[in-house]
Each structure stands twice: as structure tokens, then as C-alpha cells.
Amino acid sequence: MTIPLSATAFATLAGLLKTRSGLIIGQDKVYLLETRLVSILRREKLPDLNALADRLGRPGVEPLARDVIDAMTTNESFFFRDDKPFQHFRLQALPRLLAARPPGTSSRIWSAAASSGQEAYSLAMILAESKALIGDRKIEIVGTDIAREPLARAKEGQYTQFEVQRGLPVQMLMKYFKKEDPNWRIEAAIRQMAQFREFNLLGDLRPLGRFDIVFCRNVLIYFDQPTKTRVLEAMAAQMPPDGLLYLGGAETVLGITSRFAPLPGERGVYGVVTAPAERQALAPAWVG
Amino acid sequence: MARNCLVVDDSRIVRKVARRILEANGCAVSEAADGQQALDVCRAGLPDFILLDWNMPVMDGIAFLRALRGEFGADSPAVVFCTTENDMTHIEMAITSGAREYIMKPFDEEILMGKLGQAGLL
Ligand SMILES: C[S@@+](CC[C@H](N)C(=O)[O-])C[C@H]1O[C@@H](n2cnc3c(N)ncnc32)[C@H](O)[C@@H]1O
Numbered sequence: 001m002t003i004p005l006s007a008t009a010f011a012t013l014a015g016l017l018k019t020r021s022g023l024i025i026g027q028d029k030v031y032l033l034e035t036r037l038v039s040i041l042r043r044e045k046l047p048d049l050n051a052l053a054d055r056l057g058r059p060g061v062e063p064l065a066r067d068v069i070d071a072m073t074t075n076e077s078f079f080f081r082d083d084k085p086f087q088h089f090r091l092q093a094l095p096r097l098l099a100a101r102p103p104g105t106s107s108r109i110w111s112a113a114a115s116s117g118q119e120a121y122s123l124a125m126i127l128a129e130s131k132a133l134i135g136d137r138k139i140e141i142v143g144t145d146i147a148r149e150p151l152a153r154a155k156e157g158q159y160t161q162f163e164v165q166r167g168l169p170v171q172m173l174m175k176y177f178k179k180e181d182p183n184w185r186i187e188a189a190i191r192q193m194a195q196f197r198e199f200n201l202l203g204d205l206r207p208l209g210r211f212d213i214v215f216c217r218n219v220l221i222y223f224d225q226p227t228k229t230r231v232l233e234a235m236a237a238q239m240p241p242d243g244l245l246y247l248g249g250a251e252t253v254l255g256i257t258s259r260f261a262p263l264p265g266e267r268g269v270y271g272v273v274t275a276p277a278e279r280q281a282l283a284p285a286w287v288g
Numbered sequence: 289m290a291r292n293c294l295v296v297d298d299s300r301i302v303r304k305v306a307r308r309i310l311e312a313n314g315c316a317v318s319e320a321a322d323g324q325q326a327l328d329v330c331r332a333g334l335p336d337f338i339l340l341d342w343n344m345p346v347m348d349g350i351a352f353l354r355a356l357r358g359e360f361g362a363d364s365p366a367v368v369f370c371t372t373e374n375d376m377t378h379i380e381m382a383i384t385s386g387a388r389e390y391i392m393k394p395f396d397e398e399i400l401m402g403k404l405g406q407a408g409l410l
Contacts, residue, residue: 161374
């Protein structure tokens with residue numbers, strides 16, 4: 001690319017991404033625009049990002065705008081990522097949730113930035129391993145993401161050899177996957193435990209319904225502070241008083257919202273703080 | 289204390305790559321080019337864990353693993369396969385024969401160290 005990105009073109013692209021997906025692109029991240037949008041430029045036969053920005057300013061370009069938004073997402077994910085949250089879910093959150101809900105009620109878990117599905121399926125495998133505990137209770141796993149291509153892969157449940165070696169113990173591979181050369185596919189029984197749909201976290205969360213447990217990991221890092229606050233508070237509104245939120249290793253609620261508070265002694269796990277009046281107490285209902 | 293790792297692979301390049309990664313992560317590394325050499329190394333002193341190729345001349349990985357378990361018992365040292373064999377039959381054979389983890393080549397530092405971590409070897 002020879003012609004440098006103009007200030008107006010940068011503002012158009014960065015503005016589109018911020019308003020539509022929450023993604024903040026700083027001046028220092030122009031290279032990201034260049035590397036991730038190059039295939040769109042080629043496909044659209046556009047010489048550079050200035051031309052792309054120009055095109056995006058015209059009417060009738062919604063499909064192109066969607067492609068730009070998708071292409072700029074970082075979809076990196078792996079099974080049992082960081083391990084600790086999944087151990088906490090299996091050993092603490094799940095038994096507590098089951099004890100707190102009368103038999104016959106169903107519970108819901110949300111993988112809020114599901115990408116290609118590794119997080120949702122890690123949870124599904126944990127549920128499958130916990131059958132004795134769960135009995136005939138229904139636990140629904142919903143995976144959502146803004147980006148369509150990784151979501152399609154999530155639905156297929158198909159992973160490369162590289163992907164099934166990241167975070168997934170070989171015992172789990174043997175138990176829950178089948179080889180579909182050259183890839184590996186998670187078995188139907190696990191696939192059926194999770195459903196995936198397109199959803200933008202900046203949108204209205206209410207149509208998604210209530211969630212007992214939310215995994216919202218490694219997505220808030222891309223947003224600015226007001227957006228983080230807005231998303232987290234909307235999530236809290238969809239959760240019961242004993243609801244639990246899991247964030248990624250580089251994310252926190254501290255300084256962002258008081259609708260969640262960290263569970264004492266845990267990293268990355270937060271409990272809902274029930275009523276604004278009780279905020280001073282700062283103890284999530286889950287602990288009490 | 290540095291963990292002692294024996295890398296068993298008939299490819300000098302694979303041994304070199306594995307050694308570089310393992311040493312950078314604080315392991316002490318010894319090498320063997322086939323199963324027979326590996327058995328000799330083990331008889332002189334057992335490593336903490338073994339990174340094991342499957343297809344090798346003289347004695348292949350699975351024959352070595354069986355011999356190792358026969359001679360030194362079922363539990364230690366831990367064995368992690370690291371091979372181009374990437375089908376379920378091989379994986380199941382490796383695990384039922386006493387391997388703790390299984391890496392399908394090609395591997396990189398993330399996969400190798402991740403698998404060793406999962407196997408509780410770090
Ligand atoms: C790095 S991945 C995280 C995947 C998984 N949660 C994990 O921790 O491994 C971030 C995902 O967030 C999605 N994402 C980014 N902005 C979003 C938005 N506004 N609404 C929904 N998903 C979004 C991206 O498409 C991407 O798949």
C-alpha cells in the first residue's frame with residue numbers, strides 16, 4: 001500500500017467499527033486495518049483503505065460494512081482456555097447452581113463471545129462429565145458472536161488438528177471427538193447441548209432471556225470503558241441474584257460497574273450485586 | 289529443580305527443536321534416536337518424563353513404551369507421544385499402553401508446553 005491512510009478514511013473505518021461492534025482502533029493499530037482488510041480490498045478490487053472508506057460512505061453498502069466488521073474481529077479461542085475458570089465452573093458454580101434450583105427447573109449458560117465454539121463446547125463437555133450430578137435437569141448452553149464465519153464453524157463443531165491440541169486433554173479428544181480427515185469433529189451428543197446464534201453485544205440483550213451463568217471472556221478488552229459498562233450492566237440485568245460472570249484474564253469489573261463484584265479468593269469470577277441500595281455491602285449474593 | 293526430559297526421535301531436527309523449547313522452559317534434556325537407545329538411557333537413570341516418537345528404526349515408540357512399562361512399572365516415568373500418527377487408533381493404542389498425553393506433529397512451543405502442563409509435568 002503506497003498511499004498512506006488519510007485522516008478522514010481512518011475516521012470512517014474506526015468510527016464504523018466503534019459504533020457497530022465496539023471495537024476501538026487506535027492510530028497505532030492502522031496496521032491491523034491493513035492486514036485484516038486486505039482480502040476485502042482484493043475481492044472488491046479496491047486499491048487501498050482510502051478507497052474502501054470512500055465506498056463505505058455511500059448508500060447500499062451494508063453487506064460490505066458487515067464484512068469489514070467481521071474481518072476486524074479477533075476470533076482466537078481454544079478449549080478450556082486458562083483452565084481455572086472451567087475448574088471453578090465444574091467444582092463450584094455447577095454444584096451450587098444445581099443445589100439452588102429445584103429439580104425440574106432448567107438453567108441457562110451463555111458463552112457471550114463464542115467465536116468458533118471452543119468455550120461453549122468446553123462447558124458442554126464438563127456437563128457431560130457431570131451427568132451424575134445433573135440428573136435429568138436441563139441445562140442450556142447458548143453461544144453468540146457477532147462474526148458469522150467462526151459461528152458457522154462452531155455450529156459444525158469441526159476443528160483442525162492444531163485446534164484440538166490447544167487446551168483439550170487427549171482423554172477428552174478420545175471421548176468426545178471423531179476424526180473427519182483431516183479435521184476433528186465434536187460428537188453429535190455434545191453439539192446438541194449448545195446452540196449458536198449471531199448476536200451483537202451492543203444490542204438489546206433482553207430477547208436472549210435470562211442466564212444463570214455468563215462466560216464473557218476476551219471480548220471486553222476490545223471495547224472502551226463506557227461500552228464495557230453498558231454491556232456488563234445489561235448482562236447483570238439478565239441474571240438472577242446468584243448469577244455468575246466469568247471474564248478473561250485481562251478483564252475486570254473493577255472501576256467499570258458495581259453490578260458485579262469479584263468472588264473473594266477467585267480470579268476472573270464475579271457475582272451479581274443485587275440491588276443498587278445494597279451496593280455498599282459489595283458482597284455478591286452468591287457468597288452469602 | 290529442573291525436570292529431566294528424554295527426547296526420543298529418529299529425526300535430529302525434531303530432537304533439536306524439542307530440546308530448544310524444553311531447555312528454554314527450564315528442563316534438562318537428554319536424547320535418544322530410537323527405542324533401544326532410549327531403553328539404555330532409562331536403565332542408566334530414569335528421566336522425569338519422555339517425549340516419544342512413534343515410527344523409528346530398531347525399536348519403535350510403542351514397543352519402547354511397552355518395554356519401559358514392563359521393566360519399570362506402570363507409573364513412571366510419564367510418557368508423552370509426539371508423532372505424525374494422527375488417527376484415533378494410534379491415539380487409543382498409545383493411551384491404553386500407558387502414555388499420558390499425545391501430541392500430533394507438527395507441534396510448536398505452545399502445543400508442547402500446553403500438553404506437558406495438562407499432563408502435570410511442569
Ligand atoms: C478473542 S474471541 C473470544 C472467544 C472466547 N470467548 C475465548 O475466550 O476464547 C472474541 C470474540 O468476540 C467477538 N465479538 C467482538 N465484538 C463483538 C460484539 N460487539 N458482539 C458480539 N461478539 C463480539 C469476536 O467476533 C470474537 O469471536
